[in-house]
Amino acid sequence: MSEAGARLKPDALETQATKDAASPTGSPRLGVSAAAHTPSHAQTTLPAPLGARARTRMTHLLIGKSLVETLFLVALAVLFIHQVLRPSFRGSVDAADASGVSGWVVDAAAPGARVEVQLNVDGHYAARGWADRSRPDVPAAGHAEDEWHGFVLRLPPLPPGEHEARVYAVHAAFGGQWLTLQQVDKPLRFNVPVTAGAAAVAPDWWKAVEQR
Amino acid sequence: MNVDATERAARWPEADAAISAAERALVGWEIVSVVVSALIAEWAVLALDAWHKLALVVPVGAACVLMFASQRARGETARTLGLTGAHFARALRLLLPLMILGALLLVLTGRFWFGVRPTWGRGRAGWVVLGFSVWGFVWGFVQQYALQAFINRRLQLLWGTGWLTTLAVAALFALLHLPNPVLTVATLGGGLIWAWVYQRAPNLWALALSHALMTWMLISTLPASALAGLRVGYKYFG
Numbered sequence: 001m002s003e004a005g006a007r008l009k010p011d012a013l014e015t016q017a018t019k020d021a022a023s024p025t026g027s028p029r030l031g032v033s034a035a036a037h038t039p040s041h042a043q044t045t046l047p048a049p050l051g052a053r054a055r056t057r058m059t060h061l062l063i064g065k066s067l068v069e070t071l072f073l074v075a076l077a078v079l080f081i082h083q084v085l086r087p088s089f090r091g092s093v094d095a096a097d098a099s100g101v102s103g104w105v106v107d108a109a110a111p112g113a114r115v116e117v118q119l120n121v122d123g124h125y126a127a128r129g130w131a132d133r134s135r136p137d138v139p140a141a142g143h144a145e146d147e148w149h150g151f152v153l154r155l156p157p158l159p160p161g162e163h164e165a166r167v168y169a170v171h172a173a174f175g176g177q178w179l180t181l182q183q184v185d186k187p188l189r190f191n192v193p194v195t196a197g198a199a200a201v202a203p204d205w206w207k208a209v210e211q212r
Numbered sequence: 213m214n215v216d217a218t219e220r221a222a223r224w225p226e227a228d229a230a231i232s233a234a235e236r237a238l239v240g241w242e243i244v245s246v247v248v249s250a251l252i253a254e255w256a257v258l259a260l261d262a263w264h265k266l267a268l269v270v271p272v273g274a275a276c277v278l279m280f281a282s283q284r285a286r287g288e289t290a291r292t293l294g295l296t297g298a299h300f301a302r303a304l305r306l307l308l309p310l311m312i313l314g315a316l317l318l319v320l321t322g323r324f325w326f327g328v329r330p331t332w333g334r335g336r337a338g339w340v341v342l343g344f345s346v347w348g349f350v351w352g353f354v355q356q357y358a359l360q361a362f363i364n365r366r367l368q369l370l371w372g373t374g375w376l377t378t379l380a381v382a383a384l385f386a387l388l389h390l391p392n393p394v395l396t397v398a399t400l401g402g403g404l405i406w407a408w409v410y411q412r413a414p415n416l417w418a419l420a421l422s423h424a425l426m427t428w429m430l431i432s433t434l435p436a437s438a439l440a441g442l443r444v445g446y447k448y449f450g
Contacts, residue, residue, distance in 0.1 A: 044411050046368055047286035049235045054285045061281055062241050065274045069252060072270045076256055079264075174261035177450075 083173040084180055089115070090143055091131070091184035096165045098192040102152045105131040105169050105184050106144045116170040118181055119153040121163050124206035127153040128170075156209050159201040160194040239369045242282055243384075246362060249275035250388050254445025279362045293361040294414035303418035306409045311422055314401065315429045322433035330433045345424060352423030353416060359385055359403070360410040360419060373411045381407035389444045394434060402426055 050058060091105035105115040119127040135150030143149075153167070165188045168181035192198050202208070249271040257268050283293065290296050322328050363384060367377045382403030389395040406419050431439060440448055 044365070044368060044373055044414055045292045047283070047288045047292070047365060049369070050238065050285055055234055055238060058238055058242070058282060058285055061278060062238075062245055065245055065249075065278055068274055069249065069271060072267075073252065073256060076267065080260075174264060177261045 084171075084178050086171050086173070086180075086182065089169040089171070089182055089184060091115075091149075091167070091169065093165065093167045093185040093188045096188045096190040098155065098158060098190075098198070100152055100154045101127075101165045101167060101188070102150070103131075103167060103185065104135045104138050104143075104150045105167075106138065106149050107169070108143075111144045112146065114148065117151050117153065117184070118168045118170055119155070120166045120168065121155065121158065121206075123164075124209070126156055126165075126206070126209060129153050156205060157197065157201045158192045158205055159203055160192050160198040162189060162191050164189050236370060239366050242278065243363055243366050245278055246275045246358065247384055247388070249278075250358075251445075254388065254447075256446070259446040275358070279358065282366075283362070288361075288365070292414070293357075293365075294410065294416040294419075295361070297415075297417070299413035299415040300418050303409055303413035303415040304421075306413055307405070307418060307422045310405045310409075311426060314405070314426060315433075318429050318433040322435070326435050326438055328433075328435050332432050345428065348424035348427045349420055352427065353420035356406065356410075356416050356419040356423055360406065360414070361416060364407050364410055368411070378404055378407040378411065392440055392442070392444050392448050394430075394438050394440075395442065395444060398426075398430055 086107070086109065088107055088109035089105060090108055091103060093101060093103040095102050101119055105117055107113055107115050114130050114132040117129060117131050118125065119129075129151055131149050131151040133150035133152060134147050136147045138144045138149050139147050151167075167184045169184050171180050171182060172178070173180065252271040253268055257265060257271065260267070291298055319330055322330060359381060364377065364381045367380050371377045371380070382400050385403035385407075386396045386400035389399045402423070406422065410416075410419060427442075431442070
C-alpha cells in the first residue's frame with residue numbers, strides 16, 4: 001500500500017467520485033478526507049480520490065487539453081513565422097558600384113505598399129531608404145500593380161577593392177514589436193576602383209557610418 | 213468513522229492499489245498540465261502584441277476547465293477550497309506576523325541593497341493607487357486560487373501537508389515568475405508563507421488580501437528598475 005493510500009481514510013464526504021468508486025464486488029465507496037492524516041494544526045480537508053470512471057474521464061480531459069495546447073502552440077508557431085519571417089517579399093538587386101546600389105522590392109501580400117530597405121556592405125550597415133522610385137518594368141513584368149517600387153541607395157565612401165552588397169527588406173510585425181530584415185535577391189559583388197578619394201577611406205569605414 | 217491505515221488496507225485492498233498508482237499519476241499530470249498552461253501563456257502568448265494576446269484565452273481557458281472539472285469530479289466544495297468566509301480570521305492571524313516580517317525585510321532590502329526609501333504611493337494619483345489595489349486583489353485572488361486551491365491541494369494528495377508540499381508549491385510559484393530575479397525570490401518567499409497558511413487555514417480571500425498588500429509593499433520599497441515592471445516570462449526581456 002502506498003504512503004498516500006495509507007494516509008487516506010473514509011469519512012462522510014459523499015461525492016461523484018465516491019459514487020464512481022463503488023466496485024461491482026461490493027467494496028465500499030471511497031469517500032475520503034485527510035483530516036486524520038494531516039497534522040493536528042492543519043485545517044485542510046483533502047479531496048476524495050477518483051473512482052475508475054471519473055479517473056477515465058479526467059484522463060480523457062487531460063489528453064484533450066494536451067492536444068489542444070499542442071495544436072495551439074503549432075498554430076502560434078506558424079502565425080509567428082508567417083508574420084515575422086514574411087515570405088511575400090519579391091525583388092531584385094540589379095546594379096552596384098562605388099556610388100550606390102539599385103533594384104526593386106515588392107511585398108506581394110501588400111503590392112500597393114512601399115517597402116523600406118536596408119543596405120549592408122561587407123556585413124556592415126551602409127544605408128537605408130524606401131523602395132518608392134519609378135520602375136515601369138516591375139508592373140510590366142506582373143510583379144506589382146504600380147511602378148513605384150524601385151530603390152537607389154547611395155553608398156558611403158568605401159576603400160578600394162571588392163565588396164559585397166546585400167539588400168534587405170525591413171519588416172515590422174505584430175504592431176512593430178518585431179522588426180526583421182529579409183534579404184532581397186542574392187548578394188551582389190562590386191569593385192571600388194583605386195582613386196585618391198577611395199584610398200583615403202579607412203578600412204573600418206562602417207564606424208564612421210554608425211557614428212552618423 | 214476513523215480507520216487506520218492497516219485496517220483500511222485489510223478491508224479495501226483494491227481501493228488502495230488504485231489510489232497508489234493511477235491516482236498519483238493522474239494528480240501529477242494535473243499539476244504539470246496547469247503549470248504548462250501558465251508557461252505557454254507567459255512564454256509564448258505574451259510575446260505577441262496586444263491584439264494577439266487575446267489568444268491567452270486558450271491556455272488560460274484550458275487550465276480553468278481542467279481545474280474546475282477536477283475539483284468537481286473530486287467533490288471539492290467552496291468551503292474546502294477556501295472560497296467562503298471560513299478560516300478568514302485564523303488565516304489573517306497567521307499571515308499578519310509573517311507579512312510584517314516580510315514588509316520589514318522588503319524595506320531593509322530596498323534601503324540597504326538598492327539604496328532607496330519606500331515611496332508608499334507618493335507621486336501617484338489617488339485613482340492609480342485605488343485601481344492598483346483593486347486589480348492587485350483580483351489578480352492575487354486568481355493566482356492564489358490556482359496555486360493553493362488546486363496545486364497545493366493536489367500536492368497534498370501526493371505528499372500530505374507539511375514542508376515538502378509547502379516547498380513544492382513555493383518552487384512552482386517561483387518558477388512561474390522566472391526570469392525576473394526579484395520576483396522569483398519574492399514569490400518563493402511569499403509562496404512558502406501562503407502555502408503554509410493555506411494548509412492551516414484555507415481561505416483564499418485572506419491570501420488574496422495578503423497578496424495585494426505584499427505586491428504593494430514590493431513596488432513601494434524596491435526600485436522600478438529592479439522589478440522590471442513586474443514582467444515575467446518572455447516579456448521580461450523586452
